[in-house]
Amino acid sequence: MHRVKNYLEKRNADYKIHDVTADPDALQRLKDLGYIQNPVVFDTHTGDHWYGFNPTKIDAAIAAANDLAAADL
Template identity: 40%
Template sequence: MTKPQIVVYSKPRCVKCDWTYKALDAKGITYDVVNLAEDENALEYVKDLGYLEAPVVVVDDQDHWSGFRPDHIDRIASHLTH
């Protein structure tokens, strides 16, 4: 199983974004960060997914969510360790 390329779409001064980074780091999950304030295409992408709140975490086309969701982070961590 290949590791998914997780992307966290974020914005500056976002507490839920910071919590998400810390939770991903604590689980040893690697991810890329895209700043929605600087990337208009990324902002359109997350809006097209139906999200209006940062962070938006995208694991793949079928697996994504918005906000701080430790339950989802635990779920993907368990998949990555098996």
């Protein structure tokens, strides 16, 4: 998880962490999607999600979020 978090912070990306050890509903959502390990990254703009550190997908999600923010200006 630290690699994902550090990568997002270096790019000033907005993100939210859900602690599945403290949030049984969040844990169940991950299980329902078939995940058995952390971290799971959710792109709230597209609904895409994946397991682990994937810079290509993270960069695409950040770019899409920036494009949406620019369109709202």
